[in-house]
Amino acid sequence: MRELRGPLLVVAAEGVGWDEFATVDLPDGPRHGLVLEVDRDLVTLQVLEGTGGMVPGGIWVRFDGRPLSIPVGPEWFGRVCNGRGEPMDGGPPVTCDRSLPVSGWPLNPVHREPPRDPVLTGVSVIDALMTLVRGQKLPIFSVPGLPHLALATQIAAQATAHGSSFRVVFAGMGLTHADIAFVRDRLEERSSAGELVLLLNAADDPVIERLLTPRLALTIAEHLAFAEGHDVLVVMSDMTSYAEALREVAAARREIPARRGYPGYLYSDLATLYERCGRIRGREGSVTIVPVLTMPAGDITHPVPDLTGYITEGQIVLSPEVQARGVYPPVDVLSSLSRLMRSGAGAGRTREDHLGVASQVLAAMARARQAGELGELVGVSALSATDRAYLTCRDLVERDLFDQGDTELRTMEDSLGRAWTALAALPRQELTMLPLAMLKEYLPTAAPGGSDG
Template sequence: MSEVEYTAVRELRGPLLLVDGVAGVGWDEFALVRTADGAPRHGLVLEVDRDLAVVQVLEGTSGLDPRRTRIAFTGSPLRIPVGPGWLGRTCNGRGEPVDGGPPVFAPDTADVAGAPVNPVRRTPPAEPVLTGVGAIDVLTTLVRGQKLPVFSAAGLPHLELAVQIAAQSSCGGEPFCVVFAGLGLTHAEALAVREGLGERAAAGELVLLLNTADDPVIERLLTPRIALTVAEHLAFTGGRHVLVVMGDMTAYAEALREVSASRGEIPARRAYPGYLYSDFASLYERCGRIRGRPGSVTVLPVLTMPAGDITHPVPDLTGYITEGQIVLAPAAHARGVYPPVDPLSSLSRLLRSGAGAGRTREDHPAVAAQLIAALARARQVRELADLVGQSALGPADRRHLDMEDAFLRDFVAQGQDENRPLDAALERAWQVLLHLPAAHLGMLPADLLRRRLRATGGPGPAAGPGAPPPGRAGPTGAEP
């Protein structure tokens, strides 16, 4: 570390500190800031213009006296220890333990900014990460190495869903762990996260980083980078499959906007900085699989859409970078359905890479496609019924409305602590589909549909639109 300490602090501007007379200082360099009482703070160099350096102070500049503040530059970017010592630990957004244990030590360190991966060494994502949430596992399957965001809105249970996914996810018996980065949480939310993930933490399968709303805004920009740096080492050196859950990314974007405004940068859409897209990409693109390296990093960002606007810059730019989205619907939430997933707005572009024979189940891709097609038809029928009334609908259209109700009631709805196996979720999907006449299940292979109808004692594939729905020998929603 450099022995030179600078004392010419020109100005304190929000979380930023401007230092005059510097030499040999580089962008993204780590700095130690000492206050008048000698207490250390930490900073990162955002910008260098000749002999002027702009340093963002991670703990904030509150209480600093420019005339009595000293800054020393380390000559290297911020690095953190990496290794399995992080597993089972709960830390704040800067990686400092808040669980009463000692600091995390490890023989290896890594730059929190990460290193670019040669594209030719990337392996296409394949094989699923099963979340235990039936609607996600069947319709928007999460694949190892994928980046799949959750789009939500204020008042929806996105944090509860993120905790449930982090608590239940697995990779079919292979080494697996979760890195959970909470951003801008209230203290009540942080406590709920710790309680909900306590069992996984006790098992040594969780790294928990919690940035609360009253923490310095700069820390919020650092938290996801620390989480991804820890995950990369656990995956590509430790051979684990790692799921990184990050939320709320809207709080991250707000922090980035605040720092940008402090720097006096020219704003872009909705006053966010023009580099919001590339900043998001620098986080989301750190997922994946690398040829010749064990393990994988899968990223599940969670974000709230202000006013439910999916064209807002945060969800809009996230959608350009990621491979689909899971959208939560206020209408389903109002009906008491948890998780309130909107299947027609949700999509996993890599579903077929992680589903099917040898990965999940042979009938999985066809069932998912048929269910989406049937729900799309049901939505059209629902809109028609609003115009002409249900009494004017034909028998097949009424069956589609029954199917849509059964979909929410018997397939989507599950408890927040219910870990639903994929086989059980697929059987529920079949029961929902068999509310329809066989003639309306044209996206299912004929032999697959014939075997299922034979097993349930229903009519054959040639059944007409008015035929009774097959496979309903038991109560609605009961598993065969």
């Protein structure tokens, strides 16, 4: 052994390749590592269990001559494991007939199918206004202190896709032990049904494990999707913890830092995770990714949300201001969007009026924000009747459509019905984004505070 640098071990060796798996033999038992760097005869290893207790002398490193691989197959269903894939549920290690490298394989863009058809989360504000689509990557941007973990577990517990075999892989990174207990309890029903894989990395686990957790989750999901034919949703929380682990390892490697101290390759590293989702031509199944990340100080220009936004297809933004109004989930709908929503909503997918209703609700919320700002200046009583109707509509939307229990499951029909009820508070001539035929079919005739104008 030449040197110890935090979680890294530097040894002298020849004939070793990048990303090669290794076993570190110690008097108290073996540990495992991955080759990060090879410089002539010096090899830098990241030790998965950490380097605590290691001292020069008495250390032997055996290189396997292959990348780190994990077993893949349906045996993962119902299992609860740590960030390295080791059981936390008291069961035996997961063994399968096939193994795959955790780094995955690049997917030929020519073989990709565009995402289509909805993944229904049972959360009204997401299903109605920013529909998740099979094969999409749609992140949740949050602020520390907001219920992003509750929303992530609610999506993992409730999500479905009609007409398919739907499964969920949940990867938790940097979680407290209280958070781990919450996730396990919340997802117990789906896990018992054999529809869920749980990989949970604790905040006090070695930092290297945090870099491995999402790769294990995506490798398992890819096999379940493209070999077993399932539609798989991968929920990853919290990607900011992942990026901070990457920064810590980069600092230990003495790399030149880039923006905010993160390594210059943060963008490409995140892309190697996010771009593993999608659909493949000629194969059943799909991988859909919902990464959750916290924005330090609520800064959406922070490198992690900023670079994530470049790679993904939209975002769901959680807002402290919305939470202060008592709304769960506290989604800022005017800052949120799903760029692929039109591929998963509308006639033949959800309902013919879905896209029109979503556009009308968003337009109403934007107009209500303007009316509210004006009302703060001149007083609500000085506003026009139309502006007051928009404020009423906003209150109805937030109270009846957006706000729901963290264990409440709503159908798409229920969500759209609630949206129509809120829109009925507006004068009919303001509903310019909805065809007359849909107004006649879906608009309630007796509306709270509504007017036919």
